[in-house]
Amino acid sequence: MALSRKIPYIPNETEIIDRSFKRASKKANLQYNSGTRMSIIESDMITTVTSSISKILSSIMQSYPNLDEMPEFYQKLIDLTVGIDRLKISLDRVSMANKTIKKLSKEYMKDLKKRRDSREMVRKEFYGRTVSIINGLSNDLYFLNDARKKINDLPAIDLNEPIIIVTGYPNVGKSTIVNMISTGRPNIASYPFTTKEIIAGHFYHGRDKYQVIDVPGILDRADSQRNNMERLAFLAIEQINSIILFVLDLTETCGYSVQEQLNLLNEIKKNFERPMIVVANKTDIKKVDSDIVDIFISAKTGENIPELMDKILLLAKNDQKNKKG
Template sequence: MLNPFENIKIPPKTEDLIKIVLDRIPKIGGKNVKEREIKRILFYKEQLQKYRDFVLQFPRIDQLHPFYRENIEIIADIDKVKMCLGAINRGVQLSFNIIERYRRLIKSSDEKEANRLMRQCFGRVSSILRSRKDCIDWLIDITSQLKKLKAIDPNLPTIIIAGPPNVGKSTLVSKISSAKPEVASYPFTTKEIHVGHIDTGIVKIQVIDTPGILDRPMSERNSIELKAINAIKNLNGIILFLFDVSNSSIYSAKEQLDLYKEVKSIKSVVIPVLNKIDDKNEELYKQIKENILEKVFEISAEKNIGLDTLLNYVINLLQNGQILDKRDIYLNSG
């Protein structure tokens, strides 16, 4: 499944399109003056079609999968997007009507009037565009951002890697899937959703690396964190929540556990994974582990410790179509 915004052709911004027409008009000729001026305004119509196509190619917002719909909400006001799509479409139709009216006027007028009528038409159409400039240019910027979203198929079995920043999510994703996200030792290295895949021979599994989330109120979270929350909330799959239990962890047990509880309140299937077990801080490890009732996996993504056990467990759940209730992954489930 493609990113639904991927195939939208981005038109020039308002002033750029007007300049394209201005630069081209002097080079357009014809068999006579009338034909030349008609060809000039029809060239403007051709350029305006780029805005019509832009609107028609934009997916129906109300029919989008919730994951992609919320991606719009993270960066823009959906009502404003709808309003601007309508305003652009109406502006293009109004411009088409004006061009058609002037085409007829030029055709039926005295040849001496043809150039004046063409310039009049150009001015009126340009005024319509400029009156919608804020909408056109803003929506072009928003769509350019949406086109960069990774193609995620909400219908594929999915493993979502979640947790605070800098706990090893990207390292784990790169070790178990085809994705190769940037890995660095500072928070918020991952600013976008990254997607990899695992092909078991029976089923193709999507693996998603999400940006880190901090333990703080939703109202204080930035757009990077909201992208992770969106994936957790709206993609149907299993969450692997990573804890950092190492000596170098910058998060307390409480911060990590509070965030874990929040993620569990959003999604029913959340598997706790204690990462960096090769450099375990005994006190942090103990505080986290004794507060988790569910089955816990202990790994070192960097050192490849425990990855096979974790992956086999998760693949088995997904391969058998077991998107289960919380109680199915409790410690006493075996």
């Protein structure tokens, strides 16, 4: 699984500098008290700072997954969430800073060996240039730490297991349905765009695991006018080979007309060849007949939820058989 390993905390520039310099000072104090020559102490301080900073910067680079080797879905998901090009640029800058400091360290170590005096001045000059390089990473380190929080929050979806995507207009009851049929726990509120991210849950039928994905609501409008939440939803539908549960609110209490919802349904049918169940929710408010609906339910009262599960399982099993050929 591409995101199975969490990205650890990314230290800021002050933490990197303080940690590395304190380590060097601690070692120098021990050496000084044991009678070590000052030339060796100054040399070891440069080596210790270089080693410590290099270890931290290398750890930052290694903590991120190899973006180019990730499944296309996750590459695009990260791009929409944090910006994959910006992420690569910041990681490249960390890598370049690491190489530059190592190179400087070698140069100053050579200079230190040539000096019989002013060794402290050489070491302080190295310190100054190192601090300048690390401070230059301030924005990148902040960005990387913020990005790792968002990446760590992305859903862990096994693309090899059966998946059901629940989609439709905002406020039609998608999240309540996900709550009813899976372990997914999206936020639920009576206003549009409550779901702001892709949320994954699952349920078992016997030994078989089925993943249920709640995506942000989508409006019937030009793609250029859609926000990032809507693009996340379309990304999931496009990239994940799944069954689609399209939820309609025929009562229009969601704030959108039936025609607008049908336009979106037709757009998804036209652009994506996916097995689909069309669900009319909110029968507890009003039952509205429609010949395009596969099942009428109330996620609020639980009406026809068992029957919906039967339809999901039947369609999922047929879909799995078709994929296996």
